[in-house]
Amino acid sequence: MGVRKVAIFDTTLRDGEKVPGLVLSLNEKVRIARQIVKLGVDVLEVGFPGASEGEFEAAKEIVSSVSGPKLVCLARPTSRSDFEEAWKVIENTEKRGLHTFVPASDAYRSHFLKKNREEVLKIGEEAIGYARKYTDDVEFSLVDTWRADPGYVVKLVQMAIDSGATSINFADTVGYATPREVISLMDLVLSEVSLSDGVTFSIHCHNDLGLAVANSLAGIEKGISQVHCTVNGIGERAGNTALEEIVMILETRKDLYGCRTSVDRGEIYPTCRLVSQITGLLIPPGKPIVGANAFVYETVVPQVADVKEKPPYEVINPDELGIKKEPELLKKDASKEELGARLEELGLSLNPDELDKAYDAFKELAERKETIFDEDIESLVVEEVLKTPARYKLLYLSVSAGSISVPNATVQMEVDGQIIQDAAFGRGPVDATFKTIQKIVKRKPKLTRYLVNAITAGTDALGEVVVGLQEDDLIVMGRGIDSDVVMASAKAFVNGLNKMDLYRKAPPISEFTEDEVFAPIL
Ligand code: MN
16 A cells, blocks of 8 residues: 555644634744744645735735745635735745635524525635636635535535535534544545546544544545644634644554655654744643653653663654754853854744844843753743834833732833833732733733743743733733743733734734625634
8 A cells, every 4th residue: 555645734824823812923923834834734824814904914924934835825705805815915926725615514604604505505616716717726615514414515515626626625613523424424425526636635623522633534544635734733712633643643653544744743843832932822731742741751661671672652752753852052151153053953043133132132041040941042032032013112120029028019111112110019029010010001901811831940940921811802812931930920911912902903803794705714
């Protein structure tokens, strides 16, 4: 049996970005895109340009910053302008495709589109025809496939093939399917549909029941040759199919599946870490493949005869994923060139100005911290270099707290270019700091979440704080890193305020009120 190729379609920046509260700046999106390209995915969904001006600009910027994989943009089937915008973004790239969709289930169709089944078939046909005017590479998605009538699914697939779609993507939009149902639906489709040359099948799963990866694998068993994934499985609700899990299952069990992907496994860990760092979505310790405990063994295993022998409990070699067991540490007196070279290895190529900034921050950290790990340098760059200049800037913080005194904070900030200083008391140093910032910015967002995480080992480790802030209906996450946890908290709070403004300037997916436009996405 020959080895079959399974294409990895990455949608981290389109579907993955829909994590509640996650707002990424242009710069952050570009960094993530570059690393995902380095990882070696086959297809990169760069966004949904028709959603808003900001989405259009971001997609354009990503497209001009990467090359290699096929670049795909999403367009709503009933919006001609979506296709125009999407095409403007990708038209000058070498490998490109358009992606559109219709609701397959009655629930989605009647709730969002208010059309009958026949009308939706027509909408799909027209949308594919419209996309084909631009390109012969068209992916057509069926939204909410596994709650749909299987007979209607067959009709939609046949219509899509006959209309010229080149990839048919089955989306389990609400994470409802089970592996057995994936297999039975694929059996039905393969027996009922007349296939054309060059048409391939794809799958897009959500993890509401924890089955996204299992369902994608079931699809692969039935001839599906492309899987939609996100790095770390990030996405709406419980997320999407985790890219690193699919890739490592196919690699580890190639004896069973006989499949390969084009992913460079040595880039898996750096990619997962970068996405976690930039999004502030922490990787749970027990997460398969890349969790901190994924390769740590508590059980005492009887001494094996040959110590060089691979331990019997290790089915994946962590070295293969780019996890260095004892990484070489950067010296505290490293030169700017040495820092630049290390950052390059970590997937962060900086321009000369950015490297100057990074080097200043590095020297400052080296004075305060005993050992500098790669994670420290990465966090530093994410925090000090990649953050876009914004309305609020934290300049100075002084707190006093203890068992006797009333905790109080003094904060100096730059607000719209003006320097403001104030002070306030609180129940603890973090509370006092947040109250002072609120006084300065004259805004009172509700704190919905507060998480602290040590990025590296030791008591002088860099602390990472993630806050959830709510103002009216808007919830965003802010993130701050510092060797002082109170300072990291202040940075996270200020970052959250700036992210709120970023979101309000360009809501990632705008509200669609016109009834001819189908809003909910696969
Ligand atoms: Mn989705």
